[in-house]
Amino acid sequence: MTMIRGSLTKIKNSKAVQLLNRWKVPHLLVPAAVIAFVYRQGHKEFKSIDWGTTLHSIREMKISSLALLLAFAFLSVAVIGGYDLIIRRHFRLPIPAGTIFRYAWIANTSNSVIGFAGIAGAGLRTVLYRKWDIPMPTIAASIAFLSTMTISGLSLMAWAGLFGWLPMGSVLRVHPWIRWVVWGDALILPGLLLLQRSRLLAKWFRRQEKSPMDWGTIGTTVGLSVLEWTMAGMTFWLTANLLLPGLPLSEGLGVFTVAAITGLVCMAPGGIGGFDLTALLGLHLLGHSSGVAAAVLVLFRLSYYLIPWLVGLVMAAVEFTLLGRRKPETVGAPDLGYVLNPWQKLWSGPEQGRAIGEIGAWSLGKLVFAGGFVLLLSAATPRLLIRLRFAEELLSTPLLRLSHQLSVVIGLLLIVLSWGITHRVKPAFGWTIALLAAGSIFTFTKAFDYEEALFLLGVCVMLWVSRRHFYRASSPYGAEHAARWGFVTLVIAFAYIYVGIGTRPGLLNAVGPWPSTASQFAVTAVMALSVCWLVLVMVLLFRPMRRIGKGRSIFAALGGKVHIPYTRRKDRLVVVGEPEGDPRHIGKAMEDFRRFADRYSLTVEFGDFGAAAEEGDNGDV
Template sequence: MKEKLARLRLVRLLIAALKTKAVRILIPVVIFGLVIWAGQHELKKVRLGVMLAELRRIPAGAIAEIFVLALAAVAVMSCYDFVIRRQFRFRVSPGRTFRYSWIANTFNNLLGFAGLTGAGVRALLYKKSGVPASSITAAAVFLSPVVLNGLSVMAWLEIFGVFQAKTLLHEHRWMNLAVWAIALYLPLFIALQRTRLFAKWFHKQGKELFPWRTILEAVGASFVEWLFAGLTFSLIANHVLDGGVGWRELLGMYTVAAVGGILSMAPGGVGAFDLTVLLGLKHMGFPAERALAVIVLFRFFYYIIPWCIGLILAILELGFGGRKPGEEEERQLLEVPLTYWQKLWGWPGQFRFLSDLGVWALGKLVLLSGLVLLLSAATPGLLYRIRLTEDLLTMPVMHLSHQLSVIIGFALVILSRGITLRVRQAYVWTRIMLLAGAVFTFTKAFDYEEAVFLLLVALMLWISRDRFYRAGTPVIRRSVVLWLAITLVLAFIYYWLGSHIHNGFFRHLHLKEPLIGRMTARAYAVNTVVGLAGAWLLLILIFSLRPGRLPANRATPEELARVQAFLQENSGNLLTHMLFAGDKSFYWAQEGRVLFPYAKVRDKLVVLGDPLGQMELVSAGIAEFQRFADLYGMLVVFYQVTPEYLPIYHENGCRFFKLGEEALIPLNAFTLAGKKHADLRSIKNRFDREGYTFEVVSPPHSGPLLEELRAVSMAWLKGRQEKGFSLGWFDPAYMQQSPIGLLKDGGGRVTAFASLAPAYDGGKTVSIDLMRHTPHAPNGTMDYLFTRLLEWAKDSGYERFSLGNAPLSRVGQKERALREERLAGLVFQHGGHWYGFKGLRKYKEKFAPHWESRYLAYPANIYLPVLTLDLVRLVSRKVKP
């Protein structure tokens, strides 16, 4: 029964660890999938070539009107920021307030997540202008429930008949419930304004209640935002539909579609909004191609173009200078007090990119540049430009430019990751690709708009050139597979768009004579394969010739000699002897006065134990080592650290996880006398009677002895692979570094042995390193060996003896412990089937040790389960002599 309850508790903890993330990810994905499934019948009717032709026939004057109104619709959203500027007394100029608003609102429009993206961007930007974090938090929390009020007003206008979407609501009656639900939000919001419940959820402290003037101004700002968005949608629909629908009907349709988008919780309402518009225009008698043209133009002018402008503004605000990213901004962003609504969405951990928004924006601009090149290559150019290109350029030049544009497009998509990671080499090659892409997209079909955009992105990169300081980043298999999958998907989309849109577009035009520049589906297939393969081959060659990666070098004899000399003047710790195994790399900080022994695993540098050196230099040494790791895109993790150093790790941005406890035996109190150690005394007497002998031999060890010990070790392993990093393994060169305790039977044959590891602390502490015994060793062999080792250490003048770690011991035992530690505690209690956690601690308890905690110190932006797998991989890595 107890085991069943324990399993149930384990399952509950796993569910608790995953449920928040599942809610954030699964709900929007499931709703989006349901929307696509429900609308697949309508989507099948869409002919993309015809839709593109509908877009191309809109006159330039109408495009200019739409562009101006869309920018105005985004600009009026700054009313939010001017409201909080007055209410919270931000000392920020009106111009800067407007720019911050544009950046935050365009990011929030595109990425969504219940307004949390906008809140995070505002926090970062206003913090840059010196606004206190507490004021930013209060302002962001104030805005989070306000935004929906404008749509609620629009819903009431729909209910009272000012806006009209009667046909849509009649055909789909469930939408009436959705409209009423949003409509009731406004009176509920007003009614709750003065309640403690509302304050608890959205004001955090439960005390600060805002004046009615501020609330009404915020509601008015929300209404202006939604109204102008609706007007932009209506203007676009009016031009695409040739004025066939009135403004009241279009605003009514927009309101119903926006309600569906909000309830779907997808970023920007993607899916639900679009399908509602598609259904609404279908009921009005318009073909699916025109409806899709309305949606595409609205997404482009209201979301994409303002967001591109927001990216550029973000780069100009945050992208100048050579400042290497520190953790201070991110820490201040992450320490913002949270409401329950924010906690539900995992804020702000899922938006850590905001801590360096300028470079993140550059990476997205480069990604967008690659997509623009691919889209430009997949869609036909304007007819008069195609005719002009055919007259001025030869067909081989046009086809070569088209093919090179595709290759560069794929290359920019991949390079965008390197730009986000601030890799210098990626910056250099991205600028080359952008300039080349501008040339080839121009010679392909005189697409000067795309060329200007690419040159603008290249200019933004040049402005921010000092921020690209990294020599390289680790090549992680999972990341490579992910980007390969992304480019394969983009390749398929490019081929599908090209072969469907191109031919459908020209058929829709009913041309009397064929166009020389028209491409076949086979030509698009060839372009896809050559473009994708060419881009990956080019990038592999670039980064292979100049890898810029941190090499995982093993320690050389000269370095080990330097460590030996260093330990003559500085104290070590219980893990220091592992350094002489030769499998670690060394970083010398603070002009060689602080030593970091580390090993590389994926994108992490794992330091074994606490840094070695003077205590007052360690904090600055950690910061120096972190900067070194950051040059290569690596993160620093400290493994098996002691409680004494925890404050130093904390001030350098680390979180902690308790790994277990180390058994330290105070030798001055150790004795076999008394009732408590009767079992150990009995075992010792039995082995002495049977003729077993014990001795400790000092190096250098003879060749025959090492061969005999190797045979014992091989028999003990039974074909298993040796572990490393924090564990010793049998290697003759390593065994020569320390004394070895030998247990021999009556015939003089070695039955068991244990190598000893000094702590390099002035002869105070010694520990067991490698322990092995023959398969046929009698019961109690290791008890006898440990007992004799403890007696030897006490007689030799040592003060403490370490029996090693008890993993997960006393982890997560308290009710309010972290979820991860409580989960680890359950593994300790009930994981004996895989590893004898409880048994190991119980065994060491018989020697009456003092238990000292050991911790894992890691950066806040590392996901602990992934880090755990990396550490298991590191310790289990095949060792090399």
């Protein structure tokens, strides 16, 4: 036994396993396996999708119908915020109801799009709750409560399907393996009820009290979970009913329930892959074409997942830039911010040098990434014919072609620059502002796509409001980063070509300068890749970071009063000797050194010098 344990420890600590863990490979294996299995079961339906028909079906929808769908989807997403209101009452959290609802929207929408097994939502809630000085045990207990009870409603709907109250029979007959998945999900609810009432786990949910969870809280949470999944299913049905008139509500809820259970098993964000393929199978078995069924899935993903997530990103960016709770220790400091109205705060921003916070910077980075993605998608997919004709009559052919090509170039560059925005790099901020403004102009002139232009301008305004928070000169960036982003842009360029070819209807072959063949899309993609890779190489060669800590260096802190020897190791600045200078200033010198390191997104590492610094700081006057 000892030998086996030792062998397992060696395997766990091996470089290969550590590399796999670093790239999150184990977390991706289960979702990939489930998606591959589901795809194998329904690959014929997937291959029969006509993506041109799919996009055409979406573009032909009325604005009023889309607005109704989006409003109902937002209402469905808002229902999920009820969980946080329950834990606010149960754990007596000192957070206003409106604030905790905003936190819930940020965490839930991000978890639905990028969260594996709830990790993203848990991390965001931890950061947001810590702003209110809530103890970690209480945060952990609340997250554990949410993680276990949010799927109880889907389990109850699984029982409804097994008893025939929700029609699932067609899918279960054609694919019997799904029946086992549904049974497994149905058994989750009784298991959760037993766990919640057990004294063994009571300390997790009652803050170390020994009494089990009260039935009132359990019943309220299960009821809210049923409401959450029912509202999500009704959003799916409403989406399908707009494209497939006459679809009964019971049939829509049945398909959604089976698909949601399959998506839950794959543990991917939003059940992506498993949910979509199963829903496609279900709609196809009901007699609907694969192209229109795919349009239902695309529109559902946009209305229930992506657009609410973008709203959540804006909320997160505002939360960590313009908002924030005033700490008691800062009350004595002179502060005139309370006399400013919201408009003045919007354009002046917080004081210089104040950190935006990792969540806020991350949110802005993802908004920039989304802006680049929108530009590429707009360039790859066909536009409304009336806009194309009008653009041809008003603008010259070379200008239209140039606008299309530059939209692709700017889209790829924005995707790369999103990394710099996430790390609060000032040069990346300047380039991003310029490219967002240019991208909005070019996407408008190429086919009068005002929707995409307004989105880009909105992201540009969000960045401009946060401009004083971008203070770093650079961030760790080496050959590995350049290669990684080069690979990412290559994959995205191939996706642009694939989407462009698959969604171009034949009627566009005779319309204007827009690409319609594989070679035309490839030429545009190669040009965009060339510009993007040239930028990656230039940043690698001329980055300011390259000169920081090369060999043994000396940092002159406090205008030369203290000299700190250091060297650089990857993303750290390591103090390699005793600071020289007045001992009274060592503490402040170390703070100066930390600010210097933070300017390049580096962390400071030192051993016994930390104690010396604290002593020097206490003696400073």
